[in-house]
Amino acid sequence: MSELKRTILYQAHLDAGATMVDFGGWDMPIQYPEGIIAEHLYCRRHCGIFDVSHMGRIDVEGPDQVAFLQHVLSSNVLALDLNQAQYCIIPDKNGYAIDDAYLYRFEEGKYFLVINAGNIDKDWAHLMNEAKNFDVKLTNVSDKYAAIAVQGPESKKILMTLSGGRQLTPENVKNALNSLTMEGKPVRIAKTGYTGEPIGYELYCNSEDARYFWDRLIELGAKPTALGARDTTRMEAALPLYGHEMGECEMGGEIQIYAVPLAKFAVSFDEAKGDFIGREPLKKQFEALKKIMNRDYSSIEDLPYRIQPIYLEGKGVLRKGFPIYCKDAWAEGKQIGYVTSGTMIPYYKTEGQGLESVFTDETGKRSIGLAYMDSRICQDFDIEIDIRGRRQPAKVVGYHIRQDAAPYVRPILPDVKIETAAPSTDSYPEKMKNLVAAAKQNHLWRQTECINLIPSENTQSRAVRMLSASDPCNRYAEHKKQKAFYDAEIFYYQGTGFIASVEAMLVEEMKKFLGASQVETRVTSGQMSNTAVFSAMMDFKNRVDRKRTPQRLGWVMNNHIVRGGHLSAQPMGAFHDYVAIDPVTEKQMVVNFPVCEDNPYKIDVEKTKVLLAQYKPEFIIFGKSMVLYKEPVAEIRKFVDEQGIKTTIMYDMAHVLGLIGDHFQKPFEEGAEIVTGSTHKTFFGAQRGVIGVNWKPEDLKWGLWETIETRTFPGSVSNHHLGTLLGQLMAAYEMNAFKDEYQKAVVENAKHFAKCLAAEGLDVAGDPAMDYTETHQVIVKVGYAHGPEVADRLEANNIVCNYQATPEEEGFSASGALRMGVNEMTRFGFGKEDFAKLAHLIADCVLHHANVKEEVKKLRAEHLEMKYCFSDKDTEELLNAFASATGI
Amino acid sequence: MNYPTDLKYSKTHEWVKEEDGLTVVGISDFAQDSLGDIVFIGLPSVGDTVTMGEALGDVESVKAVSDIICPVTGVVEEVNEDLADAPESLNSDPYGSWIIKVKEVSATEELLDAAAYEAFCATEEA
DSSP, rough: OOOOOOOTTTHHHHTTTOOEETTTEEEEEOOOTOOHHHHHHHHHHSSEEOOOOOOOEEESSSHHHHHHHHHSSSSSSOOOTTTTOOOOOOOOESSSSEEHHHHHHHHTTEHHHEGGGGGHHHHHHHHHHHHTSSSSSEOOOOTTEEEEEETTHHHHHHHHHTTOOOOOOSSSSTBBBBEEEEEEEEEEEESSSSSSSSSEEEEEEGGGHHHEEEEHHTTTOOOOOOOHHHHHHHHTTTTTOBBBSSOOOSSSBBBBBGSSTTTTHHOOOTTOOOOOOOOOOOOOHHHHHHHTTOOOOOOGGSSSSEEEEEEESSSSOOTTTTTEEEEEEGGOOOEEEEEEEEEEEEEEEEEESGGGGGEEEEEEEEEEEEEETTOOOOTTEEEEETTEEEEEEEEEOOOSOSSSSSSSEOOOTTTTTOOOOSSSSOOOOHHHHHHHHHHHHHHHHIIOOOOOOTTTTTOHHHHHHHHHHHHGGGOOOEEEEEGGGTTTHHHHHHHHHHHHHHHHHHHHHHHHHHTTTTEEEOOSSHHHHHHHHHHHHHHHHHTTTTOOOOOBBBBEHHHHHHGGOGGSSSSTTTTTTTBOTTOOOOOOBBEOOOEEEEEOOOOOOOHHHHHHHHHHHSEEEEOOSOEEEEEHHHHHHHHHHTOOOOOOOEOTTTTTGGOOOTTTHHHHHTTEEOOOOOOOESSSSOOOOEEEEOOTSTTTHHHHHHHHHHHHTTTTOOOOOHHHHHHHHHHHHHHHHHHHHHHHHHHHHHHHHHHHHHHHOEEOOOOOGGGOOSSEEEEEEEOTHHHHHHHHHHHHHTEEEEEETTTTTOOOGGEEEEEOOOOOHHHHHHOHHHHHHHHHHHHHHHHHHHOHHHHHHHHHHTTOOOOOSSOSSSHHHHHHHHHHHHOO | OOOOTTTOOOOTTTEEETTEEEEEEEEEEHHHHHHSEEEEEOOTTOOOEETTTTTEEEEESSSSSEEEOOSSSEEEEEOOOOOHHTHHHHHHHHTTTOOEEEEEEEEEEEOOOOHHHHHHHHHOOO
16 A cells, blocks of 8 residues: 555545545545445535546646647647637547546646546656657646646535635636636636536645645535546546546457547647647548448448447446447347446436426436447437346437536436426317417516516507508518619519508618618518628628638627627527638637626727737627627727728627617717617517618628628518518607607616615626616626526516526526616606616515515506507597507 | 344355344445445345355445355345335445345355454454
């Protein structure tokens, strides 16, 4: 035992009563007295800390550091920005793994490579040998730092106590890094881990501070978690372990790198990376994998086996080495693979379904694992495991857990079905009656009993709704400008005279409202407006060279979705097919507006200028869906003009379209070239979109405008929903007639509502010096991950708003805020006093769990008549006559 | 570690007691502690013949699988089926969680009393 190495935390493990084992030459804890199951479950529900100081750590420095790492690692080192980490593999020349590793870039001029404890000697020899041809310096710094993995839903809260409330990483995303001090001691932190936890960190500290942090973490609620649970958590997350999923293969030879699913992310064939050890065999494996993924097995000999997660349906426990069979004819009863990792793993059971599913204290267990199997075996295939002579049924699954509903890992069990309500009747006349009754109930509930605070919604006036339901809702009116007729609009159908005149009038009203020279109104949603513009931008970019596949858009600057950017301007949304991949970093060419450190809802203009100068984006997209402030359009326009940066500035005003004017922003006057929006949020309209531009025929970008028109029709719509087009004209009349008083009321109400909510004791986001908001929106923080529950509680009390993730949170399920808009209730005549009353009711419900439903209904009942529209007696008679004549 | 004096023990860490003419077999506190969290047990069926020195079944913990060596030869009269659903009771109550009861016992291996078994376990630990 005396030869075994000890980490700096060895005594802490003994003090905790750990069972120690020889792990790759290290005397390490396999479990603490509570046992592996308790440790696993505690990590999943709360926070586990793991001593990972035994891992090998190497500093890579010197002029050739990048070239050397590109040569010895599978990944593209150039893709790594400062304060980012990446998973990678150290390949050998035959396409097998010498080890897997994590590469960190905590500082300029140096990389930090973390390797497996059991492979340190082998890796070191290999790296030193390869380093001979490079001007690099490798230093084994394993002893200098201790490493503690802090994993699980409470890890961030615990670590933020140590950081004194400071955000742990500048970007709240996986693989983000930071260097900071915690309780006066320097630490490096990485949002990484080996447990599959959506929230998990690895903390590097000086060895002499290790015990201090270990004990502090325990004091703050973390529990020591040892190698046993490290294995069960990583197995549940289907993460590979060298010696199981990499390295020696029990069926002979070694396991190919592309057999491991993570290889897809860890290996780069980027041109900038160039040649590297194992590139050719890896390329061959990758080409085979691409075919295999399409169930084309013509190159299967290049990648005959792949590793996938499996679930044991039969009796027993999966263990490494168990042979696997398949009943399909092609398998001919021969062994098709073996279990690489397996055991019995516990999980917390849940109650309810969807976002309402909650963890109970009841636990279950399942035998799951990973298996090396014939590449023809796919997800959901049935297989058989030979468990000591008995064949037991098992299934190939896609994953054992999901991390996409932070803060918790969610166990995924096979055969769980989402229950849907069975229809109460098979009779269609009955169904018809039920539908009408339910629709009436819903309408009256939302229109007379609910206080609607969803900022993306509004109620349309009676006139708008009646016109929308009239005859044009049944019609088509495709049209296109024709050069042969001096750009006259050519319609393809008869009977379009009326709607043609309506559309022409709508265009004029919207030009006036937006302050635009040209307007497109056929788009039927805000998202479609953006898609049409993006498509046009790309087409315009390629207009000179039509003989090659069009180039996508290069660097684009937008608001990140976690900072309020809407998905319609994100690569995951409408931007998906239009943004290029950067050949150097192999990432989408999107750079996000930086935000102020003390106010993440506000763009940091000075930092933005630095990025603009660096990236010279060809497209800048302002606008967001969580929006409290004006966007700095004028400042950015001035800067790009001064710097001569050739770009196009668009403002996606979906949320704030109805606020354009003296009380908010005038986008074109400030320098935007394109404005898009949806017309039913702060604007009064039917559910549609709009695009406005401010170019003239002699401008360079006039052609872009014409392309926007053609990418609308025929690019995006054929039938452009003529019923709501007609309704929209009425809405535009209302807006142009009443905007000044409406916009003023909206902004004043929002500021007053925010102040009242804060005075009631709620945590209102934004800058109090600016009354929290400059728009219709108010953001209230209700506690990390409590957003969905609180929003639900408010709905039960007839207050409808939406839960919202703030910039610090990990997405919808971790939402800790409510997003509220005053626009719809302002339209129903709510004034400052009403919003003060509402703030009180909300605080009562949120903070004190009070039932305020009756008071909410009463407050709503006082405001049933719509303001800021034509509502005099003559109008009412006119509409009644329209209704009786048309039957609407 | 607990070593009740009314039981006999095998060197493979099973406990044995005589009750109503049957031989009752379980695993010791030392055994469960070494295994860690027990998550599965493979049990024989009533009527099976079990043989001294051979596996009557197996227990699996998160970490490993381990055979349960039968200290007697005979015929299984009763099986504690509750253990199939709650193998963790072997951890929490090893002496209350019997595994099988054997009749027609024709051979029994040399068993240790509590004191001798405790001394034996001390050497195993070292």
